[in-house]
Amino acid sequence: MGTEEPKSTGPDLAQGVALATLTDGIMILGHVRGEPVLLVRRGEDLFAIDATCTHYGALLADGLVVDDTVCCPWHHARFSLRTGEALTAPALNPVSCWRVERSPGSALEGTPGQHCTGVAYVREKLPQVDRPSWSCGADKERTIVIVGGGAAGNAAAEILRREAYSGRITLLSADDSLPCDRPNLSKAYLAGAASEESNILRSAEFYRDHEIDLQLRANVVAIDAGRGYVELQDGTRHAYGALLLATGAAPVKLGIPGADLPHVHYLRTLADSRALVSKAATARRAVVIGASFIGLEVAASLRARNIEVDIVGPETVPMEKILGADVGKFLRKLHEEHGVKFHLGTTASSIDGHIVTLKNGETLAADLVVVGIGVRPATSLAERAGLAIDRGVTVNEYLETSVPGIFAAGDIARWPDRLTGDRIRVEHFVVAERQGQTAARNMLGQREVFAAVPFFWTEQYDFSLAYVGHAEHWDKTDIEGSLDERDCTISYLHHGRRLAAAFVHRDLEGLRTEIELAKAMMAHVND
Ligand SMILES: Cc1cc2nc3c(=O)[nH]c(=O)nc-3n(C[C@H](O)[C@H](O)[C@H](O)COP(=O)(O)OP(=O)(O)OC[C@H]3O[C@@H](n4cnc5c(N)ncnc54)[C@H](O)[C@@H]3O)c2cc1C
Numbered sequence: 001m002g003t004e005e006p007k008s009t010g011p012d013l014a015q016g017v018a019l020a021t022l023t024d025g026i027m028i029l030g031h032v033r034g035e036p037v038l039l040v041r042r043g044e045d046l047f048a049i050d051a052t053c054t055h056y057g058a059l060l061a062d063g064l065v066v067d068d069t070v071c072c073p074w075h076h077a078r079f080s081l082r083t084g085e086a087l088t089a090p091a092l093n094p095v096s097c098w099r100v101e102r103s104p105g106s107a108l109e110g111t112p113g114q115h116c117t118g119v120a121y122v123r124e125k126l127p128q129v130d131r132p133s134w135s136c137g138a139d140k141e142r143t144i145v146i147v148g149g150g151a152a153g154n155a156a157a158e159i160l161r162r163e164a165y166s167g168r169i170t171l172l173s174a175d176d177s178l179p180c181d182r183p184n185l186s187k188a189y190l191a192g193a194a195s196e197e198s199n200i201l202r203s204a205e206f207y208r209d210h211e212i213d214l215q216l217r218a219n220v221v222a223i224d225a226g227r228g229y230v231e232l233q234d235g236t237r238h239a240y241g242a243l244l245l246a247t248g249a250a251p252v253k254l255g256i257p258g259a260d261l262p263h264v265h266y267l268r269t270l271a272d273s274r275a276l277v278s279k280a281a282t283a284r285r286a287v288v289i290g291a292s293f294i295g296l297e298v299a300a301s302l303r304a305r306n307i308e309v310d311i312v313g314p315e316t317v318p319m320e321k322i323l324g325a326d327v328g329k330f331l332r333k334l335h336e337e338h339g340v341k342f343h344l345g346t347t348a349s350s351i352d353g354h355i356v357t358l359k360n361g362e363t364l365a366a367d368l369v370v371v372g373i374g375v376r377p378a379t380s381l382a383e384r385a386g387l388a389i390d391r392g393v394t395v396n397e398y399l400e401t402s403v404p405g406i407f408a409a410g411d412i413a414r415w416p417d418r419l420t421g422d423r424i425r426v427e428h429f430v431v432a433e434r435q436g437q438t439a440a441r442n443m444l445g446q447r448e449v450f451a452a453v454p455f456f457w458t459e460q461y462d463f464s465l466a467y468v469g470h471a472e473h474w475d476k477t478d479i480e481g482s483l484d485e486r487d488c489t490i491s492y493l494h495h496g497r498r499l500a501a502a503f504v505h506r507d508l509e510g511l512r513t514e515i516e517l518a519k520a521m522m523a524h525v526n527d
């Protein structure tokens with residue numbers, strides 16, 4: 001995974017493709033005047049769209065056609081073949097559609113070779129399909145307030161406008177920067193491989209142009225659900241017709257002597273990542289406290305900057321609880337091959353000047369300490385407002401909280417999972433965005449059940465893994481293929497039933513699994 005430069009591969013689609021060679025649902029990757037384009041046949045329809053994903057630039061030809069959509073192989077965004085619209089996150093921008101022309105007298109029926117004669121030519125790029133404008137709608141007098149300018153909050157605000165909601169949108173964020181691509185903060189940006197601009201999901205102009213009143217450094221301290229307003233720390237009040245809580249999660253703080261020294265860092269916000277990048281410019285030795293995703297990704301990024309890294313964690317195998325012992329041991333070896341030293345089965349007991357002392361008596365030199373020991377959902381605002389809480393904000397299948405008109409999405413939301421029957425809460429970027437999108441539609445009265453399959457990914461050095469489903473507890477893992485050869489599927493089973501699977505270099509299988517699980521889920525929804 002990463003960003004990819006589009007190349008002119010495959011046939012020149014402007015020169016034409018014989019209809020007899022087009023198989024239903026199979027994508028043809030070609031180019032038109034130097035731009036990569038996908039040509040797809042669905043039944044008797046032909047579609048041509050841009051060939052690269054608008055998220056991180058994956059080639060959509062490596063993904064999957066499902067109905068009249070294309071799913072991206074990397075992070076599973078879905079685009080409409082008919083309109084180019086980015087139907088599901090993490091892609092936020094549409095792809096362009098291209099005009100397809102058939103030669104006179106051509107026919108496209110049945111299987112290839114049968115009744116398929118003539119040629120398809122891809123002509124010019126079409127203008128984006130006009131969405132209904134929000135400036136002339138009926139809800140002018142309504143206000144939707146969104147608390148939280150992260151993945152879920154931003155996605156919700158965008159969808160409200162895409163759905164032609166014409167009322168006010170107030171997006172209140174305690175952050176001091178624009179909504180950002182949080183996963184980038186521990187990966188490419190921290191490693192020095194991505195620009196500062198790549199962190200921002202949308203520019204300030206985007207919010208202005210879409211009449212989204214984004215207020216930064218706006219810390220909401222109270223909700224009056226009875227009278228329908230939220231109150232900021234400075235006393236300002238914002239009345240709402242509907243409210244979305246998307247306050248995310250906050251890092252767990254280290255409670256040991258020296259934890260507040262200036263060279264001890266956490267990583268949640270863009271400001272945190274900038275501070276780390278700045279320290280990394282001169283740091284020589286880092287101690288990373290915590291051997292979970294953030295810790296391991298930070299370690300990989302600091303190694304890319306040639307900083308010596310020690311990782312400290314209480315577990316004996318990193319990531320074992322989430323990914324199982326085999327993946328955990330593989331990750332440890334991967335990091336060790338890159339020069340990282342592990343100190344497992346222990347924790348830090350104090351930080352003193354430039355020495356981190358461990359409970360087992362070891363001492364580690366560090367001019368930079370990064371703490372990644374987990375996060376807690378930011379539920380205090382919801383709690384004070386009297387919303388039902390259960391290790392997160394309790395929501396129903398429409399992402400509505402126990403108080404009608406107040407919705408919750410993202411890291412704070414615990415929702416009923418149709419697949420397992422359990423109430424689950426996850427901390428995944430794509431899930432947060434998709435929940436923001438569903439919550440937005442439901443704030444407009446559309447009763448859309450949240451039935452997306454959880455998905456996350458991690459990248460460390462040149463290794464990436466995608467995870468589909470949700471297995472909080474499993475009793476068996478099953479590896480098909482080889483981790484060492486970086487070509488495998490790891491299934492997580494409970495009582496013989498596969499709840500989730502992780503994929504290494506098997507993007508298509510990951511997509512197919514997500515689609516299978518989604519179908520199973522929809523079957524439950526329709527029961
Ligand atoms: C460094 C890092 C790397 C990650 N990498 C991955 C990854 O590779 N894959 C993956 O799937 N997930 C990853 N995640 C997790 C993912 O980013 C989160 O699950 C996702 O951002 C959650 O979205 P959210 O909208 O719920 O919360 P957030 O994106 O955290 O946004 C919460 C927002 O709420 C605001 N807020 C909080 N309280 C208040 C208040 N009282 N008033 C006003 N505003 C408030 C905050 O300022 C913030 O703007 C990563 C997270 C981090 C920190």
Ligand code: FES
Pocket residue numbers: 053054055056057058072073074075076077089090091
């Ligand atoms: S590159 Fe397509 S979803 Fe990320």
